[in-house]
Each structure stands twice: as C-alpha cells, then as structure tokens.
Amino acid sequence: MGMALWKKALALALVAALMLSMQGCGYRELYERLLIHGIGVDAVEDGFLVTVRSSVSPEDEGEECFTSTGKSVLEALTNLSLSTGREPFYSHNYLVVFGETCARQGLDSCLDFFIRYYNTRPAVQVYLAEGSAGEVLSYEKDGKLLRMSELQELGKSGQLNGKAMGAQLLDFVNGVKREGSSAVLPVLRAGKEGVEIASTAYFTGYKQAGALSLSQTRGYLAAKNLLEKGEAVVQGSFGAATLSLSQSKGKIDARIDGNGPVFTISVEAQADISAVSGGRSRLGAGEYAQIEKEAAALLEGEVLSALEQSVQEDNCDIFGFGNLLYRQYPAYWRTASAGWHEEMAACRYEVRTSVQVLRLEG
Structure with missing residues (x-):
C-alpha cells in the first residue's frame, strides 16, 4: 500500500474514532x-x-x-x-x-x-x-x-x-x-x-x-471621540437649521496646578446644512458664522450636562478622568485614588467646542 493510501486510511480511522467517542460522551446534534x-x-x-x-x-x-x-x-x-x-x-x-x-x-x-x-x-x-x-x-x-x-x-x-x-x-x-x-x-x-x-x-x-438622556449621550460620545454622525437642530436669526454632523474629534487633556487637577475637553466637528426653515437656497457669510456658533454652543451644553450630572452630582467617572491621571501623573494618583470619586466633583473642567459648517446641501 502506497504512502497516500496509508494517510487516507489513517484519516478515516481517526474520523471513525472521533464519532464513536462523541457518541460515547453523550454528544448531541x-x-x-x-x-x-x-x-x-x-x-x-x-x-x-x-x-x-x-x-x-x-x-x-x-x-x-x-x-x-x-x-x-x-x-x-x-x-x-x-x-x-x-x-x-x-x-x-x-x-x-x-x-x-x-x-x-x-x-x-x-x-x-x-x-x-x-x-x-x-x-x-x-x-x-x-x-x-x-x-x-x-x-x-x-x-x-x-x-x-x-x-x-x-x-x-x-x-x-x-x-x-x-x-x-x-x-x-x-x-x-x-x-x-x-x-x-x-x-x-x-x-x-x-x-x-x-x-x-x-x-x-x-x-x-444614573442615566444620561439621548442628548447627554451625544455630549459624552463627542468628548470620548466616539461621535460618528448625527443630526442637530439650531435656531437663530436665520430660522431653524438642521445640521448633519460628521468627522467629530474629541480629546481630553489633564494638567495639575497649585489648586489640583484641571481637565480640558476639546471637541471639533464638521457639519453640512441639510435643511433651513423657509426653503432658502443661500445663506450669507454672517449667517454661516452664526450657525457655527450656535452648533458649537449646542455641543458644549450637551458635554457639560453629561459631565455635571454623572461626575459632579453622581460621582461616576464615565469620562475616565481618573484613568488619565493614573497614566500621566502616577505619583499624584497614588495619593488621590482612594478618595477620587469624591474629589473629582471638585476638580476644574474646561469644555471647548467648535463646528465648521461646510455647505448648504441641495
């Protein structure tokens, strides 16, 4: 018998043995x-x-x-x-x-x-x-x-x-x-x-x-660099504009000064104007600037609302501020970690947001 036939016979024997062992062990289909x-x-x-x-x-x-x-x-x-x-x-x-x-x-x-x-x-x-x-x-x-x-x-x-x-x-x-x-x-x-x-x-x-509302969740996602896209409605002298958010970038930085930790949340996003009340096809340069200002204020408010409720009221570090200190300032963290859930409510937080409106779709 050739080597190829020996290998095939051995393989068939192993399969048969495996099937028998599975039946013996109570294997179920x-x-x-x-x-x-x-x-x-x-x-x-x-x-x-x-x-x-x-x-x-x-x-x-x-x-x-x-x-x-x-x-x-x-x-x-x-x-x-x-x-x-x-x-x-x-x-x-x-x-x-x-x-x-x-x-x-x-x-x-x-x-x-x-x-x-x-x-x-x-x-x-x-x-x-x-x-x-x-x-x-x-x-x-x-x-x-x-x-x-x-x-x-x-x-x-x-x-x-x-x-x-x-x-x-x-x-x-x-x-x-x-x-x-x-x-x-x-x-x-x-x-x-x-x-x-x-x-x-x-x-x-x-x-x-506790629980974040849907708008607070968007603020949380934006701060954690997890916001991919979504719609936001802003109002002003231009009427009501619906923006399609995209390419959001969120970053959290930490520093320590004489008064303790300071955390800076930075969010940048781009947006298309998907709809404007009144069916207008054009906007002035000043109106684009106003829309960008209102959109940035909307995102800032959502980030702050999520932060104030979860961190400062309920002492839950969903943003990972403590982990940032643990990685960047280990010596400080060793002394602060035991009481961090209470201490983080007294830390200082800065939120900076910007939105660039690209164009009026249509």
Missing part, C-alpha cells in the same frame, strides 16, 4: 439543542428569571421564547431543559439584556456566568432594560416576536444618530475594573411602537447610579 440567540436576566425574590430567545436551526432568528427560574443564572438556564427537553447551546447567542432589578442589586451577581462559562461568548452585546429584560426579549411586533437581528442592530444605531452607544460584555467589565473609570451601558425601552434605545446608564462599580 444541533437539532437536539436549544440554540440560544438572546438572553434576558431579571433578579427576582428567590434568584433569577431568565427569558431566552431560541431557534431549532442556526438559520432561524430566535423564533421561540422560553422562561425559567433558578437560584443562579446558570441554574435558571439549565432548568430550561425541564420545559424544552433540550440542552441550552450558547455559541449562537447575539446579546444579553439585564433588567432594572439586576442593576439595582449589582450586575456582579449575575455577570460572572457570561464571562466564566466555557460555552458562552463574552464579546456579545449587552444592554440594560428600562423595566424588565423579559419585556424586551418577549416583545411582539405585528403578532410576531421581534427578530433578534433587529435588537442587535440597535447597538449600532449610534453610528447613524450620534445619540446611542453600543457595548459588549467585556467593555462593561473593563469599565468597572479599569483604574479611575466607571462603566456605561445602553438602555432599551419596550414601548407601544417597538423596542428602542432610551438612554445610557452609568455605574458605580456594578450598581447603576
């Missing part, structure tokens, strides 16, 4: 498993209530909806087999939604499974629900369950409107554990018209401390 595409977790009196969206094949998009309870998240998910007769399979999971009750008691109580369990994907998108996670996962549109791909796309909507952010499980955990920073999560609301991004939650450790 995909059709025998509960292919999970989305998981919602709500804290209840005796543990956790999970709501899962699943399918019978990888091509489906979560056409089934099941609920189960348990003293831990893993036990609740395992208990799904009591009503389905199938073993949960997590490698097809798109997203995880935590309910308000989880955020109030601390997400650390239900997060560990998604990071540690060997069969889960810690890079999946994660949301907080305004209300219960079960309401979001079980939402029906025109008598049918909302497709999981539609929920998944909501995390990318900020690329279009500039008022929403996306987050993965690892982003959240890193935000909690990173020196001198606080974590944030997008918040979903299930309403009469559908499921939508409602706000951005921010956390002290693993517990929710």
Whole structure:
C-alpha cells in the first residue's frame, strides 16, 4: 500500500474514532439543542428569571421564547431543559439584556456566568432594560416576536444618530475594573411602537447610579471621540437649521496646578446644512458664522450636562478622568485614588467646542 493510501486510511480511522467517542460522551446534534440567540436576566425574590430567545436551526432568528427560574443564572438556564427537553447551546447567542432589578442589586451577581462559562461568548452585546429584560426579549411586533437581528442592530444605531452607544460584555467589565473609570451601558425601552434605545446608564462599580438622556449621550460620545454622525437642530436669526454632523474629534487633556487637577475637553466637528426653515437656497457669510456658533454652543451644553450630572452630582467617572491621571501623573494618583470619586466633583473642567459648517446641501 502506497504512502497516500496509508494517510487516507489513517484519516478515516481517526474520523471513525472521533464519532464513536462523541457518541460515547453523550454528544448531541444541533437539532437536539436549544440554540440560544438572546438572553434576558431579571433578579427576582428567590434568584433569577431568565427569558431566552431560541431557534431549532442556526438559520432561524430566535423564533421561540422560553422562561425559567433558578437560584443562579446558570441554574435558571439549565432548568430550561425541564420545559424544552433540550440542552441550552450558547455559541449562537447575539446579546444579553439585564433588567432594572439586576442593576439595582449589582450586575456582579449575575455577570460572572457570561464571562466564566466555557460555552458562552463574552464579546456579545449587552444592554440594560428600562423595566424588565423579559419585556424586551418577549416583545411582539405585528403578532410576531421581534427578530433578534433587529435588537442587535440597535447597538449600532449610534453610528447613524450620534445619540446611542453600543457595548459588549467585556467593555462593561473593563469599565468597572479599569483604574479611575466607571462603566456605561445602553438602555432599551419596550414601548407601544417597538423596542428602542432610551438612554445610557452609568455605574458605580456594578450598581447603576444614573442615566444620561439621548442628548447627554451625544455630549459624552463627542468628548470620548466616539461621535460618528448625527443630526442637530439650531435656531437663530436665520430660522431653524438642521445640521448633519460628521468627522467629530474629541480629546481630553489633564494638567495639575497649585489648586489640583484641571481637565480640558476639546471637541471639533464638521457639519453640512441639510435643511433651513423657509426653503432658502443661500445663506450669507454672517449667517454661516452664526450657525457655527450656535452648533458649537449646542455641543458644549450637551458635554457639560453629561459631565455635571454623572461626575459632579453622581460621582461616576464615565469620562475616565481618573484613568488619565493614573497614566500621566502616577505619583499624584497614588495619593488621590482612594478618595477620587469624591474629589473629582471638585476638580476644574474646561469644555471647548467648535463646528465648521461646510455647505448648504441641495
């Protein structure tokens, strides 16, 4: 027998042995498993209530909806087999939604499974629900369950409107554990018209401390250099102008003087004029300058509003000011880190914004 035939025979033997070992270890086919595409977790009196969206094949998009309870998240998910007769399979999971009750008691109580369990994907998108996670996962549109791909796309909507952010499980955990920073999560609301991004939650450790409005979220994204595009409406003697923002650049700098840390947030953006009230086709040079001034003031107000609420009122460092000190002024940080959440409210903050209007579209 030639060498090629020996290799082919050996390969066939190995495949046969592998198939036999899989059968011996209780290997299940995909059709025998509960292919999970989305998981919602709500804290209840005796543990956790999970709501899962699943399918019978990888091509489906979560056409089934099941609920189960348990003293831990893993036990609740395992208990799904009591009503389905199938073993949960997590490698097809798109997203995880935590309910308000989880955020109030601390997400650390239900997060560990998604990071540690060997069969889960810690890079999946994660949301907080305004209300219960079960309401979001079980939402029906025109008598049918909302497709999981539609929920998944909501995390990318900020690329279009500039008022929403996306987050993965690892982003959240890193935000909690990173020196001198606080974590944030997008918040979903299930309403009469559908499921939508409602706000951005921010956390002290693993517990929710507050939430930014959509306009405050844009200010946060602009400061963190995460604002890609969006529409902004400004008013003045020119009437009302709708601007399409683009090419935004945000930067945060730190310095220390005799009175302590000073942080400077700089935001630059370009904008096209997409519409002007009255249907005007031309604007004067002075009106362009006024529009730029009003647009810069709008962005500045949104950045300041997000900063004042999250940092100065709720002591949450979502902008990563402390982390900036940790990296640039380690000696100062060693003495300030223990009381940073209280000290940062007294720091000085400067916000500088500018908007360049390029042209009147049309």
